[in-house]
Amino acid sequence: MVKRFKVLVKGIVQHENQFLVVERWYDDRIFDPYQWEFVDGELEFGEVPDKAVLRVIQEKTGLTVAIDDILYTWGFTAGEICTLGIAYQCVSETDEVTLAEDYRDYKWVTRDEMSDYITNKAVLEDIDRAGLTRDFDLEDFGKVDTFIEHLD
Numbered sequence: 001m002v003k004r005f006k007v008l009v010k011g012i013v014q015h016e017n018q019f020l021v022v023e024r025w026y027d028d029r030i031f032d033p034y035q036w037e038f039v040d041g042e043l044e045f046g047e048v049p050d051k052a053v054l055r056v057i058q059e060k061t062g063l064t065v066a067i068d069d070i071l072y073t074w075g076f077t078a079g080e081i082c083t084l085g086i087a088y089q090c091v092s093e094t095d096e097v098t099l100a101e102d103y104r105d106y107k108w109v110t111r112d113e114m115s116d117y118i119t120n121k122a123v124l125e126d127i128d129r130a131g132l133t134r135d136f137d138l139e140d141f142g143k144v145d146t147f148i149e150h151l152d
Contacts, residue, residue, distance in 0.1 A: 003080075006043075007084050007086070009042075010086070011039045011065065013039060013061070013065055014068070014091050018108035018110055019110075019114065019132070021107055022103045023035070023036050025104065036107075036117035037118065037120070039056060039057050041059070050067060054067070062099075063094065065090035065091060068089045068091050069089045070089075071127070072087050095108055
């Protein structure tokens with residue numbers, strides 16, 4: 001059996017106090033074929049993830065961004081393909097977006113509005129664990145349990 005791996009990168013793009021969400025078509029066999037998400041794409045052969053996320057964001061939105069942090073990773077297996085994903089927080093100096101054809105719409109949303117658009121429960125849990133859905137509180141400083149998920 002041939003083992004196949006795929007690496008995805010996700011760019012959670014921030015401009016000032018808002019985050020970019022994009023609407024993409026998934027499947028016309030489901031109730032709502034368009035779904036809101038963050039910008040994502042696949043690594044090209046020989047490409048490093050940091051360069052890939054910058055390329056994907058530029059190709060799909062026209063934005064030139066800087067990487068701020070790696071927020072979380074995720075993974076899943078579908079058939080014979082194992083997929084690993086890396087989510088980056090990126091910063092944009094501008095909010096002027098030029099969408100690629102695979103996206104239908106975009107919006108800049110606040111932290112509080114994210115769950116109004118992103119409906120994938122796993123993604124919402126990941127961004128919550130990464131601290132994106134709440135403001136940092138100085139009382140959290142030093143509380144490692146607040147920011148680090150324990151390994152079982």
